[in-house]
Amino acid sequence: MKSTFDLMRLWAMLTGLVLAAWYFAALLMGAKQTETLSMLVTAIGGFELFHFAQDIWLKRGRTNG
Known part of the structure; x- marks a missing residue:
């Protein structure tokens, strides 16, 4: 089962894709x-990019054993 945060990221990704396609x-x-649409796409993209990098950083810090 996905956590609430994972579901929020999924909705952010889908919303960002729809807004980018609309733009x-x-x-x-x-x-x-309008500037609003491009700012929304950029904000959602930044949110996803930050969490993608954070996931990579956290997985890198784990040890196997």
Whole structure:
């Protein structure tokens, strides 16, 4: 069973992907972009990047035996 934090990270990832797709679709259609959408994508990406690096750091610190 996944922890609540793992589920929160999953929802953040899915939300970030949807927002990024929305941003690029609007960009391709020539719609005027707001700063809010790009800031949301960046914030969620930063959240995921931080926790990805933290997972690597924690796994590196574990010993096998």
